Amino acid sequence: MATKRVDRAPVTRDRIVTRALAIVDAEGLEALSMRRLASDLGVEAASLYHHVRNKDEVLDGIVGLVRSELRLEPPFPDDWIDLLVLIFARYYTVLVAHPHTISLAGRHVDTDEADGLPFILAQGFSIDDAVAAWQSVVSFVIGYAAMSTRQIPGDSDYLPSALAERMTRWPTETVERTVRAILEAYAAAGSNALKVQPSGG
């Protein structure tokens, strides 16, 4: 009863994950079911479990696939703030390119993210400031990506139209401005702490 394998490309973990991301990109997270995914690959749902432990592993695979798009090519800016602004702008771009995967962000601790934290520390931050700045920037970018890709029903009739119109736009420029603002503020606070001892007053 088994159909001939020759008819179609062999099912592999890679093909499963790639197809899954394609479905999610095109039709959203809810459209991704094991039966639908299998059907797209010309196979029954149960067969997928030979290549993948469960649906969670498929979702993890999707996250990995998206993350692999984060690589930047040289040349890199000399200034460390410019560099981080560039990195996070890229992060935002990739998230927006796969809007429906944003709610999957943070399924695992992000190795690349963890690389960046020691880097920030090397700029002379205190540990606490470095962690706070890092968490703030990451939170902002993910939050901004989430907000910008959510198509909110247009209940905002009570806003002046000039405002309402602008509230529907989520320019990348804002990502750059805000990331820079956060980093500069924490950097300034750090250097102030070295100069004067703020003990209360």
Next chain:
Amino acid sequence: MATKRVDRAPVTRDRIVTRALAIVDAEGLEALSMRRLASDLGVEAASLYHHVRNKDEVLDGIVGLVRSELRLEPPFPDDWIDLLVLIFARYYTVLVAHPHTISLAGRHVDTDEADGLPFILAQGFSIDDAVAAWQSVVSFVIGYAAMSTRQIPGDSDYLPSALAERMTRWPTETVERTVRAILEAYAAAGSNALKVQPSGG
């Protein structure tokens, strides 16, 4: 066959939503099913549809319930930045109190949020700066709440332990510092634009 209604409190929309939030708070979003919810109320699933159109309406009700906790009591700070910092710190606190509802944030445009935007404009911002600042702060707070309540598996062994330990803490103080940093940066940019014309130098 119908059981006597006298045995239990009557099922109402309010009781449904309240119980739903209790389930979500205690056991997470996935634990909330119509059958489970009905069972908690001593009723069958189908009966809920007499009081509620569908599950989405229950979720909307949850969002409304959480939002009702956002009210602040006077006295309010005089400085507008202090005021906004207070508001968003409170916003963060409420979100963290109901961690599993964070992914529901943004189901509808937030009336309260929309109130705040004209308020920011009244501080002398340009329209574009006001919108950018507003979107940035909201995005940051929601993102920060989302990150801080996600229990990420401890893959971070490769981080220095002092760092790893601090990365697990998400202090409210950071919310206040970052919100203030963003607002001050955009405010400064606005007032600069009034003084000097930055045309590229």
Next chain:
DNA sequence: GTGTACGCCTAACAGTGTTAGTGTCAACCC
């Protein structure tokens, strides 16, 4: 006492993730 409307019920449909057991094909060993 009768009529009516409401509130809840059972039963069912179409869909979900997942597992057990079975079959079939392809490649390897001798």
Next chain:
DNA sequence: GGGTTGACACTAACACTGTTAGGCGTACAC
């Protein structure tokens, strides 16, 4: 070439999910 083995995909089923249709019992109005 014949037999064995193992990988792969199949069917069938289980326990769930949200949702709808239709019926029954209770409580209230007149």
